[in-house]
Amino acid sequence: xxxxxxxxxxxxxxxxxxxxxxxxxxxxxxxxxxxxxxxxxxxxxxxxxxxxxxxxxxxxxxxxxxxxxxxxxxxxxxxxxxxxxxxxxxxxxxxxxxxxxxxxxxxxxxxxxxxxxxxxxxxxxxxxxxxxxxxxxxxxxxxxxxxxxxxxxxxxxxxxxxxxxxxxxxxxxxxxxxxxxxxxxxxxxxxxxxxxxxxxxxxxxxxxxxxxxxxxxxxxxxxxxxxxxxxxxxxxxxxxxxxxxxxxxxxxxxxxxxxx
Amino acid sequence: xxxxxxxxxxxxxxxxxxxxxxxxxxxxxxxxxxxxxxxxxxxxxxxxxxxxxxxxxxxxxxxxxxxxxxxxxxxxxxxxxxxxxxxxxxxxxxxxxxxxxxxxxxxxxxxxxxxxxxxxxxxxxxxxxxxxxxxxxxxxxxxxxxxxxxxxxxxxxxxxxxxxxxxxxxxxxxxxxxxxxxxxxxxxxxxxxxxxxxxxxxxxxxxxxxxxxxxxxxxxxxxxxxxxxxxxxxxxxxxxxxxxxxxxxxxxxxxxxxxxxxxxxxxxxxxxxxxxxxxxxx
Numbered sequence: 001x002x003x004x005x006x007x008x009x010x011x012x013x014x015x016x017x018x019x020x021x022x023x024x025x026x027x028x029x030x031x032x033x034x035x036x037x038x039x040x041x042x043x044x045x046x047x048x049x050x051x052x053x054x055x056x057x058x059x060x061x062x063x064x065x066x067x068x069x070x071x072x073x074x075x076x077x078x079x080x081x082x083x084x085x086x087x088x089x090x091x092x093x094x095x096x097x098x099x100x101x102x103x104x105x106x107x108x109x110x111x112x113x114x115x116x117x118x119x120x121x122x123x124x125x126x127x128x129x130x131x132x133x134x135x136x137x138x139x140x141x142x143x144x145x146x147x148x149x150x151x152x153x154x155x156x157x158x159x160x161x162x163x164x165x166x167x168x169x170x171x172x173x174x175x176x177x178x179x180x181x182x183x184x185x186x187x188x189x190x191x192x193x194x195x196x197x198x199x200x201x202x203x204x205x206x207x208x209x210x211x212x213x214x215x216x217x218x219x220x221x222x223x224x225x226x227x228x229x230x231x232x233x234x235x236x237x238x239x240x241x242x243x244x245x246x247x248x249x250x251x252x253x254x255x256x257x258x259x260x
Numbered sequence: 261x262x263x264x265x266x267x268x269x270x271x272x273x274x275x276x277x278x279x280x281x282x283x284x285x286x287x288x289x290x291x292x293x294x295x296x297x298x299x300x301x302x303x304x305x306x307x308x309x310x311x312x313x314x315x316x317x318x319x320x321x322x323x324x325x326x327x328x329x330x331x332x333x334x335x336x337x338x339x340x341x342x343x344x345x346x347x348x349x350x351x352x353x354x355x356x357x358x359x360x361x362x363x364x365x366x367x368x369x370x371x372x373x374x375x376x377x378x379x380x381x382x383x384x385x386x387x388x389x390x391x392x393x394x395x396x397x398x399x400x401x402x403x404x405x406x407x408x409x410x411x412x413x414x415x416x417x418x419x420x421x422x423x424x425x426x427x428x429x430x431x432x433x434x435x436x437x438x439x440x441x442x443x444x445x446x447x448x449x450x451x452x453x454x455x456x457x458x459x460x461x462x463x464x465x466x467x468x469x470x471x472x473x474x475x476x477x478x479x480x481x482x483x484x485x486x487x488x489x490x491x492x493x494x495x496x497x498x499x500x501x502x503x504x505x506x507x508x509x510x511x512x513x514x515x516x517x518x519x520x521x522x523x524x525x526x527x528x529x530x531x532x533x534x535x536x537x538x539x540x541x542x
Binding site: 062 | 399400402406449460471
């Protein structure tokens with residue numbers, strides 16, 4: 001259940017919720033950490049549940065020594081009311097056989113809090129891609145039917161690729177297709193439940209392998225940022241070089257003019 | 261998951277990969293029944309002696325009034341309390357938590373010697389409750405443990421201190437630790453205001469198990485709590501590691517008196533357990 005700390009906005013009505021799926025390489029969780037720390041989001045509450053293995057640690061996003069003494073738990077909610085954004089971070093795996101209960105709990109919280117849309121950040125085993133999934137960038141998306149109506153055209157303009165369904169019986173019968181997200185944890189279950197309950201839900205995922213998954217997290221957050229514009233795009237390297245050139249030119253000309 | 265190394269031996273490696281979630285979709289009735297029976301059996305039960313039961317029944321809030329709850333998790337933490345605290349004054353067992361799981365099939369009846377999660381109280385000043393926990397508590401029982409125990413204790417005016425054992429191998433740092441072990445690290449909830457007598461647990465270290473379940477519960481329910489975790493490189497209980505918990509009691513010295521020296525008999529008993537049983541040279 002959601003338990004608020006003191007400084008809570010009255011409701012999450014109309015907010016966008018971003019949450020990770022505990023999945024291969026922990027990419028969704030890393031990406032969520034990146035969003036919380038980049039936007040400097042304050043904590044507004046906890047998801048306190050028996051579905052997650054208990055863990056505790058000091059503040060993972062300290063900016064000064066005092067912050068480091070803040071205790072963090074296994075599932076916390078962060079929020080920026082100005083931009084109507086809430087982020088749920090999950091820091092522990094599920095207790096065995098409790099992931100279904102967790103899905104139900106999260107979906108009922110999403111419904112009762114009045115979130116406008118939910119974005120699930122996830123990942124899937126790169127080595128289990130089929131031929132068509134090997135083509136192009138490793139990033140894919142999925143939209144629930146209700147969100148498809150609203151955001152489908154916008155995502156089309158971004159030229160994003162929807163995750164390809166794979167054959168249920170490869171080599172025997174290629175007409176039976178199914179949604180398959182190996183290594184995605186609760187991603188598929190959450191998405192299918194979200195669809196059937198009419199929740200506006202998007203899944204953004206990256207195909208990856210385990211290792212140093214920080215670059216995957218950056219790629220996933222950039223992908224999300226192309227859609228939601230959480231932060232301004234940084235200046236690209238060629239643009240930066242161009243700026244540097246101009247700066248050097250100015251410095252040189254000013255020095256030369258002084259000499260003269 | 262198995263992996264062959266450069267030298268050819270096969271190691272099992274921990275994997276962060278996650279199974280696709282397709283649990284219990286096609287479970288039949290019998291499976292479900294067995295599962296629910298097991299779930300019932302795995303429930304955590306807190307049992308109190310008749311005196312405490314009466315107190316619980318008569319209190320308006322249905323909770324014990326305590327100023328401090330001290331929870332010791334692990335053999336060194338529990339051993340420390342046995343040797344320095346519980347031996348000195350008139351502490352008596354007043355309750356226990358019965359837990360049944362795969363590593364703990366016997367634990368059941370109240371206040372028996374094998375029950376290894378026991379509450380103690382002083383007769384003349386019952387405001388401090390001590391819990392010694394040395395039994396294995398499974399992952400699915402940790403949250404329940406905290407919920408069940410805290411449901412018996414009145415939240416107002418309560419302070420919680422947790423002592424917990426941890427292996428030095430779990431400690432992540434870039435510095436050399438060879439000469440410093442055993443040492444103490446602390447973690448505190450937002451409302452804990454008292455002085456802390458050791459460094460805070462550095463990132464990226466985390467705590468898990470019962471200690472994490474207790475401090476998480478306290479953080480979420482706004483109970484002031486502090487956790488002292490002792491990192492030791494000795495696997496078995498030992499007196500040096502037990503001693504590291506001493507500074508944790510500085511704030512409690514008003515309520516709990518520590519013996520200057522540990523009770524030798526208790527210590528001997530605790531440490532003898534870990535003596536090598538079959539050694540070629542003994």
